[in-house]
Amino acid sequence: MKSEFGMIGLGTMGRALLQNIADKGFCVSGWNRNQERLDLMLQEAAGKDIQGFTDLAAFVESIRSPRVVMLLVPAGEATDEMIQRVLPLLAPGDFIIDGSNAYFKDTDRRSKALAEQGFGFLGLGVSGGETGARYGPSMMAGGTPENYERVRSMLEAAAAKYNGEPCVALLGPSSAGHYVKMVHNGIEYGIMQILAECYDLMRRGLGMAPPEMAAVVDGWDSGTFKSYLLEITAHVLKQRDDLTEGWLVDQVLDKAKAKGTGKWTSQNAMDLGVPVPIIDEAVCAREMSALKEERVLAADLLVSPCAPGSSLSPSALTDLQAAMEAATIIAYAQGLAQLRFASAEFGYSLNMEAVARVWRAGCIIRSELLEVIREAFGRSPSLANLLLDESIAEMIRARDEGLRNTVVAFVTNGIPCAALSSALAYLDAYRSAHLPANLTQAQRDLFGAHTYERTDRDGEFHTEWDFK
Numbered sequence: 001m002k003s004e005f006g007m008i009g010l011g012t013m014g015r016a017l018l019q020n021i022a023d024k025g026f027c028v029s030g031w032n033r034n035q036e037r038l039d040l041m042l043q044e045a046a047g048k049d050i051q052g053f054t055d056l057a058a059f060v061e062s063i064r065s066p067r068v069v070m071l072l073v074p075a076g077e078a079t080d081e082m083i084q085r086v087l088p089l090l091a092p093g094d095f096i097i098d099g100s101n102a103y104f105k106d107t108d109r110r111s112k113a114l115a116e117q118g119f120g121f122l123g124l125g126v127s128g129g130e131t132g133a134r135y136g137p138s139m140m141a142g143g144t145p146e147n148y149e150r151v152r153s154m155l156e157a158a159a160a161k162y163n164g165e166p167c168v169a170l171l172g173p174s175s176a177g178h179y180v181k182m183v184h185n186g187i188e189y190g191i192m193q194i195l196a197e198c199y200d201l202m203r204r205g206l207g208m209a210p211p212e213m214a215a216v217v218d219g220w221d222s223g224t225f226k227s228y229l230l231e232i233t234a235h236v237l238k239q240r241d242d243l244t245e246g247w248l249v250d251q252v253l254d255k256a257k258a259k260g261t262g263k264w265t266s267q268n269a270m271d272l273g274v275p276v277p278i279i280d281e282a283v284c285a286r287e288m289s290a291l292k293e294e295r296v297l298a299a300d301l302l303v304s305p306c307a308p309g310s311s312l313s314p315s316a317l318t319d320l321q322a323a324m325e326a327a328t329i330i331a332y333a334q335g336l337a338q339l340r341f342a343s344a345e346f347g348y349s350l351n352m353e354a355v356a357r358v359w360r361a362g363c364i365i366r367s368e369l370l371e372v373i374r375e376a377f378g379r380s381p382s383l384a385n386l387l388l389d390e391s392i393a394e395m396i397r398a399r400d401e402g403l404r405n406t407v408v409a410f411v412t413n414g415i416p417c418a419a420l421s422s423a424l425a426y427l428d429a430y431r432s433a434h435l436p437a438n439l440t441q442a443q444r445d446l447f448g449a450h451t452y453e454r455t456d457r458d459g460e461f462h463t464e465w466d467f468k
């Protein structure tokens with residue numbers, strides 16, 4: 001019997017997603033060039049309707065025509081190479097899904113090239129890591145409605161569910177799905193950095209031990225702010241080290257790595273001219289962490305004048321919770337504002353409520369807050385910024401003082417809080433009816449005759465500055 005679906009690439013994500021799809025009653029095939037991975041998959045999938053291959057032609061042959069083949073191989077060159085390898089074995093009318101964290105411009109290029117050759121293509125952002133892929137990821141699709149329809153029931157069956165609703169949708173044409181996944185990752189970077197800073201204040205500022213911090217984070221992980229990232233943070237903080245007597249987190253080297261999706265989010269936000277400073281700061285924080293050797297030298301040379309913990313009381317934790325919550329809302333607001341700009345620039349026609357809907361379960365940034373966010377976009381689909389929604393604004397107002405007190409606490413204790421302070425700076429700037437950009441414009445006009453607009457009349461103005 002021929003398969004209904006084929007997976008190319010049986011790494012952790014490919015294996016997990018293929019088994020998930022097989023569990024939902026689909027007859028599937030998997031291909032990997034490496035026999036070991038294939039064996040691992042066949043072993044894990046014992047008893048399921050899965051055929052495995054290392055021979056690409058036999059794999060393609062095993063799939064019912066018109067074929068649906070998904071690639072879960074590393075983004076970039078590996079994806080292009082794999083498409084080139086499999087294409088001669090496929091026939092026009094067959095259909096390729098790219099489930100990697102592809103760069104959205106690559107997705108546009110592939111989508112166009114494949115359509116010209118008569119192949120269907122769907123760029124599919126898949127979030128949720130291995131467990132998500134295995135038991136229900138959040139999936140963000142980009143492509144044509146006809147192509148999406150061909151795999152909709154399979155994707156809906158495999159997707160995470162929120163109140164029974166599948167967390168997958170066609171979000172727009174071509175690269176729309178991969179773009180939304182990229183911004184998802186940018187928000188992920190932002191929230192992870194916010195949580196890292198909260199951990200740092202508890203550790204350096206309040207001298208708390210990991211299990212004490214875990215109890216605090218567990219307490220935060222409830223109600224509207226219940227989230228996967230808080231849940232795993234508490235879990236990480238409770239983990240004992242199996243090589244020493246202590247806690248694992250204390251033994252992990254403080255150098256954060258990155259595969260690049262956060263950087264792409266920041267880079268493209270700069271291109272679009274939309275401010276996403278929490279995401280920018282989160283990328284920079286990982287880069288700063290990588291300068292470990294320099295930081296060790298600087299710690300002695302540039303001795304901080306602040307003694308961490310000197311001016312902190314446990315009540316700082318109440319403010320810290322408010323700060324974490326406010327900054328998290330602002331991180332979502334920035335990412336969602338970027339999506340609005342991108343939608344206009346790239347013609348995605350994104351439905352922001354649908355974006356919030358697919359992020360409510362399965363993905364890394366899932367949280368109960370996303371239901372509140374979905375409601376906000378449901379009330380006002382063209383909301384320019386989440387912070388302009390009345391109920392979100394009320395949540396921010398209730399946490400405003402806690403965020404400000406917290407940033408002051410970090411600063412007076414000499415503990416860096418790039419993401420939290422940038423959340424506050426964004427908030428303060430966004431609610432400033434008047435910013436000092438008038439001075440910037442006047443300076444530009446003085447040194448470069450760049451002209452300026454006026455508050456009292458229309459037009460472009462230039463002043464003959466009396467400055468030599």
Ligand code: 6PG
Pocket residue numbers: 101126127128129185188257258259260261262363364
């Ligand atoms: C997800 C994750 C996933 C991956 C990140 C990690 O949504 O499931 O975001 O895509 O874990 O790419 O990114 P970094 O290696 O850059 O932290």
